[in-house]
Each structure stands twice: as structure tokens, then as C-alpha cells.
Amino acid sequence: MNNLEKIIRDRIIQHGPISVGEYMMMALCHPKYGYYMSKDPFGKDGDFTTAPEISQIFGELVGVWVINRWIEMGSPEKFILVECGPGRGTLMSDILRVASKAKGLMEAVDIRMVETSPVLIEKQKEVLKGFNIKWCENISEITNNVPVIVIGNEFFDALPVEHLVKLKDRWVQKVISIDKIGKFCYGLREVMAGLKPEGIEGKEEDIYEFAPVRAAYMRNVCELIKSNGGGALFIDYGHFKSSVGDTLQAVKNHKYVDILEDTGNADITSHVDFEMLARVAKEVGVSDIKLSTQRNFLLKMGLKERAAALMKVADEKQQNDIVCAVKRLSGTDNGEMGELFKVIEVNG
Numbered sequence: 001m002n003n004l005e006k007i008i009r010d011r012i013i014q015h016g017p018i019s020v021g022e023y024m025m026m027a028l029c030h031p032k033y034g035y036y037m038s039k040d041p042f043g044k045d046g047d048f049t050t051a052p053e054i055s056q057i058f059g060e061l062v063g064v065w066v067i068n069r070w071i072e073m074g075s076p077e078k079f080i081l082v083e084c085g086p087g088r089g090t091l092m093s094d095i096l097r098v099a100s101k102a103k104g105l106m107e108a109v110d111i112r113m114v115e116t117s118p119v120l121i122e123k124q125k126e127v128l129k130g131f132n133i134k135w136c137e138n139i140s141e142i143t144n145n146v147p148v149i150v151i152g153n154e155f156f157d158a159l160p161v162e163h164l165v166k167l168k169d170r171w172v173q174k175v176i177s178i179d180k181i182g183k184f185c186y187g188l189r190e191v192m193a194g195l196k197p198e199g200i201e202g203k204e205e206d207i208y209e210f211a212p213v214r215a216a217y218m219r220n221v222c223e224l225i226k227s228n229g230g231g232a233l234f235i236d237y238g239h240f241k242s243s244v245g246d247t248l249q250a251v252k253n254h255k256y257v258d259i260l261e262d263t264g265n266a267d268i269t270s271h272v273d274f275e276m277l278a279r280v281a282k283e284v285g286v287s288d289i290k291l292s293t294q295r296n297f298l299l300k301m302g303l304k305e306r307a308a309a310l311m312k313v314a315d316e317k318q319q320n321d322i323v324c325a326v327k328r329l330s331g332t333d334n335g336e337m338g339e340l341f342k343v344i345e346v347n348g
């Protein structure tokens with residue numbers, strides 16, 4: 001049993017079972033032993049690879065989106081560019097390379113990184129040396145009254161979800177407890193009366209992933225956009241329609257592992273419900289909301305044209321890499337990201 005597992009076990013012994021969301025939160029963000037707190041999980045030698053780490057084209061096209069948004073807003077003299085969960089800082093670095101080509105943008109931008117991991121903050125500082133950037137732990141810390149552009153790639157999937165389980169007549173909540181030999185196991189507990197998935201009836205044994213932390217985060221982003229003006233772009237794996245299904249997964253060394261094993265050493269995520277994100281944006285009153293697949297978004301931002309331009313100045317090996325990256329980012333086969341990943345754009 002590792003240190004984090006001991007901490008969680010003692011908490012369960014003292015205070016009773018914890019919810020799936022509480023477990024996920026501790027596994028990822030425990031200040032000392034949480035997954036994101038002590039590791040750089042990206043790349044071939046890490047646990048997983050994300051789109052900005054696959055190719056510079058991804059970040060460059062997000063950069064084009066940022067420039068467009070800034071121009072559509074009337075090129076304000078001051079605006080805040082926020083990245084939620086910036087990982088290694090690769091995405092921001094690619095965005096800024098492109099954005100510096102837009103006249104006046106770099107003079108107008110105030111860059112903020114929302115990050116909780118001390119290890120990744122150090123990495124981001126190294127990659128983005130020379131830029132004037134401020135770090136914060138939560139987007140709610142941004143209170144200035146200037147337009148904001150918020151971006152996030154694979155951010156929402158890392159925020160905790162709760163599992164509601166349908167019994168014959170009602171929904172209950174899945175919890176994590178400990179069994180006779182001291183190992184983590186699942187249990188169920190009653191939920192507050194009336195807590196059930198919106199618009200979903202469900203049949204016995206169905207699981208619904210309820211994501212109050214994600215919803216609250218999205219609400220915060222949209223309220224900021226509504227009051228200050230601006231836009232948001234979030235990209236993640238997920239689905240367009242709210243539905244039942246267990247998508248919680250733990251990944252270590254590019255392989256799926258048991259969520260309850262080796263807590264704190266595997267990345268735990270779940271698919272993002274984009275219908276819920278869009279619903280929150282609508283509730284806040286942000287008018288312009290677009291959903292698309294990653295494939296269609298990247299094509300719209302000029303994927304083919306950018307890849308062709310890079311091909312012209314690439315050697316044979318680099319050309320091969322570009323073709324593979326484009327396929328991985330926008331392809332629709334199993335294991336490719338084009339349709340698995342979805343995009344929400346919110347403009348206000």
C-alpha cells in the first residue's frame with residue numbers, strides 16, 4: 001500500500017466511504033502524493049500523449065483561433081489569455097509563436113496559466129521563458145474587467161466526476177470503501193432526494209457520470225465571458241449528447257489500469273459531456289455556442305493548408321512525421337483523435 005492509499009484508507013476508516021469524485025480528486029490533486037503534483041506525465045516515456053505534444057500544428061491552429069477571436073472582438077488594447085491545465089506549456093508556446101504575427105496582439109495580451117501542479121508550473125516556466133506570464137490555481141482568481149479568451153485542452157477530463165447508479169426505482173451514488181482485507185472496493189449510498197440525471201430515465205444498473213465540478217468551472221468561465229466579453233475554446237475526448245455509461249479510466253504507461261490500484265500513480269479521467277458544457281453556457285446567457293469534432297475544427301482552422309506549408313520545407317523524415325501527425329489528430333479510425341475528441345467554442 002503506497003502513502004496516498006494509506007491516507008485515503010485512514011480517511012475512510014475515520015469518516016466513512018468517499019465518493020468517486022472525492023477519490024479522483026485525491027488521486028490526482030493530493031498536495032503531496034497526487035498524480036499531477038509530482039510528475040510530468042506526458043510523452044513516450046510518460047503515461048499519455050496529448051494533441052499539442054503530437055505536433056506543433058495543433059497549437060498553431062488554436063493560435064489562429066485566438067487571433068480570429070481577438071480581431072472579431074475589435075482587437076482590444078488589453079485582453080487576458082487564459083490557459084486552463086497547460087501541461088508542459090507546449091500549446092501556449094505554439095499559440096504565442098503564431099499570435100506574435102498578428103500586429104498589436106502581443107502588446108495587448110496578459111497571459112495567465114491556471115495550473116495546480118508545481119512540477120508542471122516549473123516546466124511551463126522553462127518552456128515559456130521570456131514571456132510575461134502569471135500563474136494561478138483557479139480561474140475564479142481572475143477578476144480584472146477586460147475581455148478574456150480562455151482555452152483548455154484535455155482539462156475538463158481531469159476534473160472529478162461522481163457516479164450515479166440506477167436501481168429499480170431510484171438513483172444512488174457509487175462510493176469507495178474498504179473490504180475485509182483492507183483493499184479499496186465499491187459500495188453505494190443514498191443521494192439527496194431529487195438528485196438525478198437531467199432528462200435521462202435510465203434502466204437498472206445504468207451509470208450516469210454527474211460532473212458538478214466541471215459544470216461549476218464552465219459556469220465560472222462563461223460568467224467571466226458574459227461580463228467582460230471574450231471567448232472560450234475547450235477540446236477534450238467526450239460525447240455530444242448527455243447519456244449513461246461508465247467512461248472513468250485510469251492510464252499508466254499508455255495502458256489502462258484498475259482505478260483502485262496504485263492510487264496516485266495513474267492518470268484518472270473520464271469523457272466530457274459536451275451537451276452539459278453547452279447547457280451551462282446557455283444558462284449563463286452566452287449567445288454563441290458551437291460544438292464540433294476535433295477533425296472539423298482543425299480543418300476549419302486550416303489544417304490542410306498549414307500541413308502543406310510545413311511539408312514544403314521538411315525533409316523526408318519530417319514529411320512522414322507530418323503525415324502521421326495529421327492523421328492522428330484528425331483521422332477517424334480507431335485510436336485516432338478526429339472524432340473521439342470534441343470542441344466547444346463559446347463567444348460572448
Ligand code: SAH
Pocket residue numbers: 028029036050051052053084085086087088091114115116117120137152153154155158159
Ligand atoms: N493541456 C495540456 C495538459 C493536459 S493534462 C496538454 O494538452 O498537453 C491536464 C492538465 O490539467 C495538467 O497540466 C494538470 O496539472 C492540470 N490540472 C489538473 N487538475 C487541475 C485543476 N483542478 N486546476 C488546474 N489545473 C489542473
